[in-house]
Amino acid sequence: MREYLRLLKFVKPYLSLFTLAGICMFFSAIFDGVSLAMIVPLADKVLSKQKIIVPTKLPAFLAGFVDKLNNTEAMVLLKYMAIGVLALFFLKGIFGFLQTYLMSDIGQRVVRDIKSKLYAKLQALSMDYFTHKRGGELISRITNDVRLVENAVSYGSTDLIYQSLQVVLFTVLIFFIYAKLALITLILLPLISIPIIKVGKVLRKLSRKGQEKIADTNSLLYETIIGVRIVKAFNMEDYEIKRFNQVNRDYYKVAMKSIKRNLILGPSTEFLGAIAGVFVFFWGGKEVIAGRLSFGVFGLFLGSLLSLVKPFKKLSQVNATNQQAMAASSRIYEVLDAHQSVAEKENADELTEFKNNIVFEEVWFNYGSQQILKGINLEVKRGEILAIVGPSGCGKTTLVDLIPRFYDPQKGRILIDGKDIRLVSFKSLRQQIGIVTQETILFNDTIKANIAYGKPGASLQDIEKAAKEAYAHDFIEHFPCGYETVIGDRGMRLSGGERQRIAIARALLKDPPVLILDEATSQLDLESERIVQEALNRLIKGRTVFVIAHRLSTIRNAHRIIVINESRIVEQGNHESLITCDGLYKRLYQMQELRR
Numbered sequence: 001m002r003e004y005l006r007l008l009k010f011v012k013p014y015l016s017l018f019t020l021a022g023i024c025m026f027f028s029a030i031f032d033g034v035s036l037a038m039i040v041p042l043a044d045k046v047l048s049k050q051k052i053i054v055p056t057k058l059p060a061f062l063a064g065f066v067d068k069l070n071n072t073e074a075m076v077l078l079k080y081m082a083i084g085v086l087a088l089f090f091l092k093g094i095f096g097f098l099q100t101y102l103m104s105d106i107g108q109r110v111v112r113d114i115k116s117k118l119y120a121k122l123q124a125l126s127m128d129y130f131t132h133k134r135g136g137e138l139i140s141r142i143t144n145d146v147r148l149v150e151n152a153v154s155y156g157s158t159d160l161i162y163q164s165l166q167v168v169l170f171t172v173l174i175f176f177i178y179a180k181l182a183l184i185t186l187i188l189l190p191l192i193s194i195p196i197i198k199v200g201k202v203l204r205k206l207s208r209k210g211q212e213k214i215a216d217t218n219s220l221l222y223e224t225i226i227g228v229r230i231v232k233a234f235n236m237e238d239y240e241i242k243r244f245n246q247v248n249r250d251y252y253k254v255a256m257k258s259i260k261r262n263l264i265l266g267p268s269t270e271f272l273g274a275i276a277g278v279f280v281f282f283w284g285g286k287e288v289i290a291g292r293l294s295f296g297v298f299g300l301f302l303g304s305l306l307s308l309v310k311p312f313k314k315l316s317q318v319n320a321t322n323q324q325a326m327a328a329s330s331r332i333y334e335v336l337d338a339h340q341s342v343a344e345k346e347n348a349d350e351l352t353e354f355k356n357n358i359v360f361e362e363v364w365f366n367y368g369s370q371q372i373l374k375g376i377n378l379e380v381k382r383g384e385i386l387a388i389v390g391p392s393g394c395g396k397t398t399l400v401d402l403i404p405r406f407y408d409p410q411k412g413r414i415l416i417d418g419k420d421i422r423l424v425s426f427k428s429l430r431q432q433i434g435i436v437t438q439e440t441i442l443f444n445d446t447i448k449a450n451i452a453y454g455k456p457g458a459s460l461q462d463i464e465k466a467a468k469e470a471y472a473h474d475f476i477e478h479f480p481c482g483y484e485t486v487i488g489d490r491g492m493r494l495s496g497g498e499r500q501r502i503a504i505a506r507a508l509l510k511d512p513p514v515l516i517l518d519e520a521t522s523q524l525d526l527e528s529e530r531i532v533q534e535a536l537n538r539l540i541k542g543r544t545v546f547v548i549a550h551r552l553s554t555i556r557n558a559h560r561i562i563v564i565n566e567s568r569i570v571e572q573g574n575h576e577s578l579i580t581c582d583g584l585y586k587r588l589y590q591m592q593e594l595r596r
Helices: 002-037 039-047 059-068 073-123 129-132 135-177 177-189 190-224 228-233 235-288 295-336 396-401 427-429 447-451 462-467 473-477 496-510 524-540 575-580 583-593
Strands: 357-367 372-381 385-389 411-416 434-439 513-517 542-550 560-565 570-571
Touching: 002 135, 002 177, 002 295, 073 135, 073 235, 073 295, 135 190, 135 295, 177 235, 177 295, 190 235, 235 295, 295 372, 372 396, 372 542, 372 570, 385 396, 396 462, 396 513, 396 542, 434 496, 434 524, 447 462, 462 473, 462 496, 462 524, 496 524, 560 575, 560 583, 570 575, 570 583, 575 583
Parallel strands: 385 542, 385 560, 434 513, 513 542
Antiparallel strands: 357 372, 357 411, 560 570
């Protein structure tokens, strides 16, 4: 029940629309009952020309209405009924359209809101969240899980309210007609709920499993489409096809179990309803033969009772839909309730333009139980180029990731111009920082939009200027559409060197005072590296730069080099001073020279 109430929270902003839809459902259900009640005068007065006999004592207004019908001529009554049927179906059609339209509108609004909230939450979550989650799994939350919630809101809620109203209406009708028989019948009806409850519990478990299998499928698709070059390079197409087929089969098995249990609800509820119906048919038939009940009234009782079967059947399907939606809702709330480990302080200060220095004070950091940085003390002055070297996995990238607060240290602090970066807003902090990494991230958009990504309002003139400084303008002009060329997913239409130059142009246009270069040329051939290095030399001019270097020959002109090993700074100095010491830097440098 708690999960269902959480699910309904998504509907709360549209309570007025929901109420209006409920009113339309109420009138639609009333018209269903009235149209069915026309059986009585049609069968008794018009066709049989007999009096309407109701064994139950009716309220005064209903008793008077029945007397009036009994005293009306058959032909006059037939004319009134002909007009009444047309009016009823016309009104029922209007209210039926309105209820369906309004509930569909609410469902679409809820889907829109959930998707927006999920995406906004994913953008707000810290980097460590994404290290533990698969991309395809998160995509599944926004696509498949939200679709299941939409089904529950648009169709499940409609049926839940409308069919419940019909149950109440027809139950009231049968009590008005023949209370004793109605009471006996309703004792049998709870039997119908037994399979609904039992199958519903199983469906909820199966639905969660099914959604997990869809997440597995999405993750596999995401990985293999993004990594298609590697799949083909290593001749792994058959292996990936087998992997996908296995995941696909797993989902099929879970889906069929769910479908089987869902489908069995209908026949089982119908059969149990038929048992109750046969009992009533036999009992009521005896009453008609004995003259204690008119044929028309018995027809209305039987019709009302049979009309209860459809709502119960629908409600069993609603239960199945809601169980699936609750499983989806819990997965959606897993994201919405996720803890933001790196959060912006309330009423955070604005960081003014960087002027003096960046200081690491006794900084410790670890991923889970793995220690990455231990007691880092470091000061980098404005305009200084600091190179960071060391073996793979020693914490170089983690060190620079702490500056824009992708992560926060467990101990110690980082100061910019004497201000703890945890006390300033993300926006003002990250406006001061530009990043160029070895894995260039570009978007499936135009070259112009990718360069202006950090500065959306930039003019074409400024974009072209940045591209020229990054040595990218010439190759961009060779494309038929120039700067309006769409570069494909992750910039697949460009070479590695071209992608890197677009990234450098993006950083140049942003014009940040602090720059982080994370092995920006490590994956390039010598010619591309030369061009990109020239572009980088322009980029770093007049800025404070943190350079993570794979090729040590590229950092010889750095003002200072720090060497990290076993989570600590073990050496620091310029190239000349470090090369004269018999330390780790000298050994790394000599190893690279031997490979050349």
